[in-house]
Amino acid sequence: MAAKVGIFAAILLVCAILSPLLASSFPNHRPEFLEHDSGKTDVTIHGDNNNVVHANVNDIAIPCSNYETRNERSLKEKKKKKNKNKKNKKEMNHHEHDFEAFNFEHPQIEGVRHGYPQVFPEHNVDPITKEHEEPEILEGLREGFYQNTCPQAEEIIRNGLIRAFQNDSTIAAAIPRLFLHDCFVKGCDGSILLDTTPTGGKIEKLSPSNGITVKGFELIDEIKAELEENCPGIVSCSDVLAYLSRDAFVASGLPHYEVSGGRRDGMESRVENVVGNLPLPDDTVDQMIQLFNRKGLNAEDLVVLIGAHSIGVAHCFNFLYRMDTPEKAQMVDPRLGNVMKFTCTGQMSTIAFDATTQYKMDSVFYKQLLMKKGLLESDQALTQDIRTRGLVQRFSNDEVGWFNKFGVAMNKLGAVEVLTGNQGQIRKQCRAVNL
Ligand code: HEM
Numbered sequence: 001m002a003a004k005v006g007i008f009a010a011i012l013l014v015c016a017i018l019s020p021l022l023a024s025s026f027p028n029h030r031p032e033f034l035e036h037d038s039g040k041t042d043v044t045i046h047g048d049n050n051n052v053v054h055a056n057v058n059d060i061a062i063p064c065s066n067y068e069t070r071n072e073r074s075l076k077e078k079k080k081k082k083n084k085n086k087k088n089k090k091e092m093n094h095h096e097h098d099f100e101a102f103n104f105e106h107p108q109i110e111g112v113r114h115g116y117p118q119v120f121p122e123h124n125v126d127p128i129t130k131e132h133e134e135p136e137i138l139e140g141l142r143e144g145f146y147q148n149t150c151p152q153a154e155e156i157i158r159n160g161l162i163r164a165f166q167n168d169s170t171i172a173a174a175i176p177r178l179f180l181h182d183c184f185v186k187g188c189d190g191s192i193l194l195d196t197t198p199t200g201g202k203i204e205k206l207s208p209s210n211g212i213t214v215k216g217f218e219l220i221d222e223i224k225a226e227l228e229e230n231c232p233g234i235v236s237c238s239d240v241l242a243y244l245s246r247d248a249f250v251a252s253g254l255p256h257y258e259v260s261g262g263r264r265d266g267m268e269s270r271v272e273n274v275v276g277n278l279p280l281p282d283d284t285v286d287q288m289i290q291l292f293n294r295k296g297l298n299a300e301d302l303v304v305l306i307g308a309h310s311i312g313v314a315h316c317f318n319f320l321y322r323m324d325t326p327e328k329a330q331m332v333d334p335r336l337g338n339v340m341k342f343t344c345t346g347q348m349s350t351i352a353f354d355a356t357t358q359y360k361m362d363s364v365f366y367k368q369l370l371m372k373k374g375l376l377e378s379d380q381a382l383t384q385d386i387r388t389r390g391l392v393q394r395f396s397n398d399e400v401g402w403f404n405k406f407g408v409a410m411n412k413l414g415a416v417e418v419l420t421g422n423q424g425q426i427r428k429q430c431r432a433v434n435l
Contacts, residue, residue, distance in 0.1 A: 140420035145239070145261030150231035153261075154243055160223035161247040169359050172248040173312025174216040179245040180308075180413065181210055182238065184295055185277045187417025189266030190237035193220060193430040197268050207274035212348075213315065217431070220244070224430050237430035238263035242414045249406070252311050254361040257407025259414065264424035267433045281318040281376045285385035288378060295416045297409070302382075303391040304409040307402055309353040309379060310365035316344035316351070319375045331380050333372040340375075351375060361406075366396035 146153040164171045182192040185204055192204050192214070204210060220240055227235045239261045246259045279288055292302045322328040323337055332340070343351050352358035353375050354365045369392055374380035382388040395402040428434050 141260035141262040141415055141418060143258045143260050146231075146235060150227070150234045152230055153227060153235045153239075156226050156230065157223055157240055157243045158247045160219060160226065161244055161251060164219045164222075165248075165251050170313070171216060171219060172252045172359065173308075174214070175219070175241070175248040176245040176308050177312070178214055178216050179241050180305075181214060181278060182241055183413050183416045184279075184291075185273050186266065186268075187419065188238050188242065188263055188414055189417075189419050189424060190241060190263075190427065190430060191266045191269040191273075193217065193237050193241070194269035194433065195431040197270075198433060198435065199268065199270075202271040203269040204271055204274055205269070207271050207278075209274055209278045209280070213318075220430050224427075228428060233426050233428070236263050236265045236424075236426050238265055238418070240430070245414075246407075246410065249308075249361055249410075252359060252361045254406060255403055257410070260411055262418075262420050263414075264419040264421075265427045265430075265433075266419060266424050279378065281314070281378050282321075283378045283381075285381050285388055288381075289387065295413075297412055297416075299387050300391060300405070301409045301412055303388050303395065304402065304405045305413065306379060306382060307361070307363075307365055307395060307406060309376070310357070310361050310363075311353070311359060313350040313352050313358075314375050315347065316340070316349045317347035319351075319377065320344045320347065322377055328377065331372060331377070331384075336373045336375075353379075361403075363396055363399040363402055366392050366402075370396055 161171070161175070178192060179188070181204075182188055182190060185191065192210065194203055195205070197203065205214070220237065223240055223244070224235075224237060227240070242261065242263065243259050246257060250256050277291070279291055283291075288302055289299045292298065297305075320340055322332055323340060329337060339351065339355075343349055354362075354368060356368075357364050368374065369379060369383050372380065372383075374383070383392050425434055
């Protein structure tokens with residue numbers, strides 16, 4: 001008995017010594033841009049107003065699991081899909097984010113015309129992690145697609161975004177808009193990036209829905225050139241846009257989410273394909289839901305993804321008309337109305353969707369919608385329809401819930417009418433098809 005008590009006491013002593021050591025070896029998760037693993041490179045980022053943050057350019061999340069062959073994978077696919085809903089539900093409950101610790105200013109909308117970045121997202125946000133390490137397969141696309149063929153692909157893309165963001169913080173909003181406009185017009189095939197096509201017709205870029213309101217093409221050229229240098233002919237332009245959109249949101253404060261890859265590039269881009277396939281700022285909720293349904297997305301996806309308007313700007317020609325008629329003007333908060341009149345010295349002026357936190361993905365945008373402070377008529381309409389109002393209210397109070405749904409919805413958007421396998425091609429450069 002005395003011997004047993006002795007052994008027990010010895011075990012307790014060892015545990016007491018080891019537990020602080022072990023605890024210090026496994027610090028809590030921190031946002032991916034803020035991790036400081038040894039051997040990785042920290043960079044300092046200066047925002048427009050010279051706010052300084054530290055980012056880790058080498059910190060890239062590559063799934064650790066090994067990949068099966070295509071056949072093995074397709075056998076597992078059904079099983080995975082079955083478990084997927086269950087898994088997503090669980091994930092939602094798993095992540096706790098603490099924004100209280102960060103002191104973001106929320107100046108009154110009147111005080112901010114063309115807002116400047118506050119502090120680069122330094123929140124204590126855990127990356128959205130998977131319960132298992134197994135990659136998800138999404139309609140022919142899969143996570144970790146380039147793990148064997150170009151393991152540095154996602155890192156090159158992310159570093160490109162960070163570099164660009166240092167010079168111009170508006171780039172983070174520009175990229176996801178490009179992605180939406182690519183995916184909704186004949187699928188996510190990089191067609192919006194084309195300058196010319198073999199048929200020589202007018203390209204998507206020239207549509208009034210695109211035109212001056214889309215940008216970011218030079219960044220994509222740069223990144224694509226670097227990818228071609230490292231892994232020629234491997235990474236598609238459409239995938240670059242998908243990963244880059246994720247990185248843009250993450251740079252703006254969204255927790256990391258995995259993106260499926262495997263898209264191939266299309267070979268045509270026609271201006272006439274744009275009509276009827278992109279949402280318009282005066283769309284009704286019906287029109288938006290119908291459009292999203294046609295693309296395989298539902299009303300909830302619409303409300304989730306509209307949260308992308310938490311960052312970025314709109315030109316006055318997209319909303320100033322609301323002040324011209326009393327019926328429309330009554331849906332605009334009078335103070336926002338004044339800002340519109342004051343700021344829109346011409347139709348080409350711009351105002352931030354969320355002037356209080358223009359460069360930060362957060363639920364402030366939804367809160368403002370509920371106060372009639374939505375710039376776009378279409379955004380504001382979401383607070384008036386029974387199918388969408390409840391979701392706006394919910395996300396305005398549940399930022400974490402919205403975050404968790406956002407990555408899932410982005411992957412749904414990124415799976416719209418994709419070309420995979422042997423379809424399409426891998427363009428050498430994103431502005432022209434390979435001949
Ligand atoms: C569903 C209805 C939608 C409508 C009617 C709509 C319309 C617009 C309009 C009119 C602008 C302003 C363009 C300008 O004046 O320069 C804009 C900007 C933007 N949109 Fe949307 N959009 C919708 C959905 C989405 C979705 C689903 C996403 C992302 C997944 C998105 C991401 C963005 C971003 C990030 C900007 C800011 C771009 C920048 O600052 O460069 N939008 N959108």
